[in-house]
Amino acid sequence: MLDGLGVRGLWPVAVLGALLAVVQPPCAAQTRTLTVAAFPAVDQIVRAALPAWRQRHPDVDIKVVSRQITDHHTAMTTALSTSFYLPDVMVLEVSYVGRFAQGGGLEDLSKPPYAIAQHRAQWVPYAYDQATNRAGAVVAAPMDIGPGTLLVRTDILAKAGVSERELTQSWDSYVAAGVRIKAATGAFLLAHARDMKDILIRTGVAPGEGLYFDRDSRVLVNSPRFRRAFELARQVRRLKLDAKVNAWSNDWSEGFKRGSLATQMSGAWMAGHLNNWLAPGTRGLWRAAPLPEGAYAAFGGTFLAIARSAPAQNKALAWEFIRFLCLDRQQQLAAFKSQDAFPALLAAQDDAFFDQPLAFLGGQVARRQWRDAAAHISAVSVHKQDDFAEEVVNTELDKVLDQDKDIATALADAQRLLERRAHR
Known part of the structure; x- marks a missing residue:
């Protein structure tokens, strides 16, 4: 009986089926x-x-x-x-x-x-x-x-009389240019000395190797690649060329807005972030350049x-x-x-x-440069302990930068700790 329709009694099956078809139409295809x-x-x-x-x-x-x-x-x-x-x-x-x-x-x-x-x-x-x-x-x-690029503030460089070529010719010339920039403008070369380490450990990686481990999980930290990265980062800190601010912090974004950071090494996507929300008021003041010393890296x-x-x-x-x-x-x-x-x-x-x-880059056709960089980047093998290794290496670098720990000792300590974790 279908009392809700005001009908009592039994209906013939055919009529009932037709009525149900009206009340409850056939289901559409299952989504x-x-x-x-x-x-x-x-x-x-x-x-x-x-x-x-x-x-x-x-x-x-x-x-x-x-x-x-x-x-x-x-x-x-x-x-x-x-x-x-x-x-x-x-x-x-x-x-x-x-x-x-x-x-x-x-x-x-x-x-x-x-x-x-x-x-x-x-x-x-x-x-x-x-x-x-x-x-x-x-x-x-x-x-x-994220093909790597060096983003440069042209107004700061002009005030310091520094050319883009001086920044990109080599890592040593990059640091030397930073000394001149700081003296002439008061602006820092980069946000944090750790940024130097981050890019340098990504250069010269052998095919099939990772940043911290090789294909057989052997630890690569106590090596010339890391020693140079630590040495240049320490040099940047001793020369007071870094602002000591961490990426994505409020002080970091304020540094872009106020013109206290002359360069930023990052992926090509950083230009979009600066334009859209980090420092839109600096439109036209930035240019994209290759990474120093012909380096290619992925961010x-x-x-x-x-x-x-x-x-x-x-x-x-x-x-x-x-x-x-x-x-x-x-x-x-x-x-x-x-x-x-x-x-x-x-x-x-x-x-x-x-x-x-x-x-945002003053009319520069920068995407071609980033496309060329992408074609030159070599794969860096990834490892399940990479995040832990990064934390260990950053901790040891902080001890070098803030406590003047010996670099050889810092890398040896990092190597020892990572060797205990490599195969977990």
């Missing part, structure tokens, strides 16, 4: 949902791509779960270790790729049904290699990269991965969504234009957008 776990500004890139994705898959919704970058990676670490609350697609910053890759919690995209190797030639070589672990498994697909990069324990029924779609973001030329260019996410896809690097002047 599926893919969950993408991301951090800013990758979450915006994903959301901006959804209209184009829905044209291909109107029956597939995308749910974006966004957290700040540290909280995001903490959540992904927990999810991988417990196999709970795993997304279908996991966004990873490059420094976390090695840690997760060694744990075995990510799908090996080199195996069927993914077969990522067939796309290898489509990406910047070093980016693909960064996602390849020591066993040859490819655990993530490269989405964007950051974003990768997309699939957890091994993620929902099996969604993995094929998850892989298609990853290819959509990482291998579609228009999506790569859209992310570059909106969020300064430098494309890992080579086909996106031949666009006329690279020939356009950047108003």
Whole structure:
């Protein structure tokens, strides 16, 4: 009986079926949902791509779960270790790729049904290699990269009578130019002496090696590469050329706004950050230059991965969504234009957008320079203990800078501690 319709009694089956068809129409095709776990500004890139994705898959919704970058990676670490609350697609910053890759919690995209190797030639070589672990498994697909650049304040250089060439000819000339800049303008050469260490340990890395460990997990810290990095960082501090401010701090951003920082070594994306929110009032005063002494280094990069324990029924779609973001030329260019996410896809690097002047950099056509840098960068192997190694090395450098600890002793102490952790 259907008392709610004001009808009593039994209805013939055919009539009842027709009535139910009116009251409860046939269900539309089942909608599926893919969950993408991301951090800013990758979450915006994903959301901006959804209209184009829905044209291909109107029956597939995308749910974006966004957290700040540290909280995001903490959540992904927990999810991988417990196999709970795993997304279908996991966004990873490059420094976390090695840690997760060694744990075995990510799908090996080199195996069927993914077969990522067939796309290898489509990406910047070093980016693909960064996602390849020591066993040859490819655990993530490269989405964007961060070719290194030296950003320079032209007004400060002009006041000090220093040329760009003096800053870039060698690391020694870079420091010498900093002495002149400080004397003439009072501006610091760079934010923190640690920045010198960070770039120098990334130069001269042998093929297949990482920053801190080689392919067999041997520790590389007590080496000429680190000694030179520590020596130059100490020289910068002793000459009082660094402002002693940490990246992303309020004092750091104020240094850009007030013109107390003459240079900044970072990824190409930094020009966009300065323009959009860090120091928009300095538009036209900056230029991009190559890193000193012909160095090439990568600063950051974003990768997309699939957890091994993620929902099996969604993995094929998850892989298609990853290819959509990482291998579609228009999506790569859209992310570059909106969020300064430098494309890992080579086909996106031949666009006329690279020939356009950047108003923030005084009309400089800087993207060509960054594209050339990306082509020269060698892959640096990642290791699951890289984050811990960075913490240990920074602690020892602080002791050198602030307590005048002997460099040889500092590196030997770091080497010893890391050797105990290398194979954990």
